[in-house]
Amino acid sequence: MFGGVVVLAVWLFVPLSDMEYIRVSQEPTELMVAYSNQTCDPLCTKLYELVDGEISDKPIFPRVAADLPHPHDDLTLRYGDRLMLRGYRYELRERNLITGGERTRLSGRVDIVAWRGPASNEYASDLDPTVPENFPTENYIGCRYGQVPGAAQ
Numbered sequence: 001m002f003g004g005v006v007v008l009a010v011w012l013f014v015p016l017s018d019m020e021y022i023r024v025s026q027e028p029t030e031l032m033v034a035y036s037n038q039t040c041d042p043l044c045t046k047l048y049e050l051v052d053g054e055i056s057d058k059p060i061f062p063r064v065a066a067d068l069p070h071p072h073d074d075l076t077l078r079y080g081d082r083l084m085l086r087g088y089r090y091e092l093r094e095r096n097l098i099t100g101g102e103r104t105r106l107s108g109r110v111d112i113v114a115w116r117g118p119a120s121n122e123y124a125s126d127l128d129p130t131v132p133e134n135f136p137t138e139n140y141i142g143c144r145y146g147q148v149p150g151a152a153q
Contacts, residue, residue: 035077044143059142063135065125086114
């Protein structure tokens with residue numbers, strides 16, 4: 001009985017995996033995304049990857065340089081508007097602490113150093129892109145899952 005309690009306590013309080021975000025490259029890349037404000041919830045990201053020219057369910061979680069306006073705050077953007085982001089993509093690396101096995105996958109997290117909107121408004125940061133503190137973290141979630149084509153935006 002006591003052994004079962006110890007196992008339960010370990011299972012509840014000791015993480016079974018370790019996760020970390022890692023920048024994919026040392027140089028910024030360009031990423032074309034689309035604006036989609038599904039719920040108007042401030043915690044929902046409004047940027048999604050384009051796949052074959054269509055808005056996908058793959059959310060982009062922007063960490064915009066502190067000296068730039070945030071694309072989420074641009075009141076002129078409408079559903080389907082395309083934006084060009086320039087920044088650093090991330091991978092999410094998960095390591096199982098029991099087996100030691102690792103798994104990596106491309107994350108939606110992007111440190112944005114420049115962006116251009118559909119009206120050709122362009123913004124570029126003067127901050128050092130190697131300093132993590134220059135990119136405030138926002139806790140967004142993707143809210144396009146199960147989107148019905150043609151539904152009201």
